[in-house]
Amino acid sequence: AVESTQSTGVTAELLAEIKEMRAEVAELVSGMDDREAEERELEKQAAKLSGKVTRDAHTRKILESVERIKRQKDQIVTILTDVRGEQKEINALNGKIERVFVETDEMIFRDAKNNQLCKQAYKLLANLQSEFNAFVRALDDTASTNREIRDLEDQLLQERDRNVAAQIAKVEQDLRTVSGENKKLARVVAARRSE
Numbered sequence: 001a002v003e004s005t006q007s008t009g010v011t012a013e014l015l016a017e018i019k020e021m022r023a024e025v026a027e028l029v030s031g032m033d034d035r036e037a038e039e040r041e042l043e044k045q046a047a048k049l050s051g052k053v054t055r056d057a058h059t060r061k062i063l064e065s066v067e068r069i070k071r072q073k074d075q076i077v078t079i080l081t082d083v084r085g086e087q088k089e090i091n092a093l094n095g096k097i098e099r100v101f102v103e104t105d106e107m108i109f110r111d112a113k114n115n116q117l118c119k120q121a122y123k124l125l126a127n128l129q130s131e132f133n134a135f136v137r138a139l140d141d142t143a144s145t146n147r148e149i150r151d152l153e154d155q156l157l158q159e160r161d162r163n164v165a166a167q168i169a170k171v172e173q174d175l176r177t178v179s180g181e182n183k184k185l186a187r188v189v190a191a192r193r194s195e
Contacts, residue, residue, distance in 0.1 A: 039192045046185040058175050065164055072157075094136070101129050 108125055111118040 035192060039189065042185055042189050042192070046182065046189060058171055061171070062168055065168060069161070097132070101125075101132075105129075 104125060105122075108118055108122045112122045
C-alpha cells in the first residue's frame with residue numbers, strides 16, 4: 001500500500017511536471033508563432049521601403065535639376081551677350097543720327113537766312129528732330145518696362161529655383177531617413193533570424 005501511495009505520488013508529480021512542460025512548450029510555440037508573424041511583417045515593411053525610394057532615383061532627379069540649371073545659366077549668358085551687343089549698336093546708331101541732325105541743321109540754317117523755303121525746311125527739321133527724340137524716349141521707356149518685366153520674371157524663376165533647392169534638401173533628408181529605417185529594419189530582421 002505504501003508502494004502504491006508512493007507510486008501515486010510520483011505519478012502525480014510526473015503528471016504535474018508533464019503539465020508544466022506542456023504549458024511551457026505551448027507558451028514557447030505561441031511565442032515562436034508571434035515572432036515568426038512579426039518577422040514576416042518586418043520583412044514586408046522592409047520590402048515596401050526599399051521598393052518605394054531608391055538612391056539612384058533621387059540621384060537622377062538631382063542630376064537632372066543640376067543639368068537644367070546649367071542650361072539656364074548658359075541661356076542667360078547668351079542673352080546677356082546679345083543684349084550688350086544690341087545696346088552697343090543702338091548707342092552707335094543714336095550717335096550717328098544725332099550727328100546727321102546736327103549737320104543737316106547747320107546746312108539748312110545757313111541757307112535759311114536767304115531763302116524762305118529753307119526757313120520752312122529748318123522749322124520742319126526742328127519739328128522732325130523733336131518728334132524723333134520723343135519717339136526714341138518712348139522706345140527707351142518701352143525697353144525699360146520690358147527689362148523690368150524680365151527682371152520680375154527672373155526673380156520669379158529664382159524663387160522657383162529656391163523652392164527646388166528646398167525640395168532637393170527635403171528629398172535628401174527623406175533619403176537619409178529611409179536609409180536609416182532600412183538599416184534598422186535589416187538589423188531587426190537579422191536579429192530575429194539569429195534567435
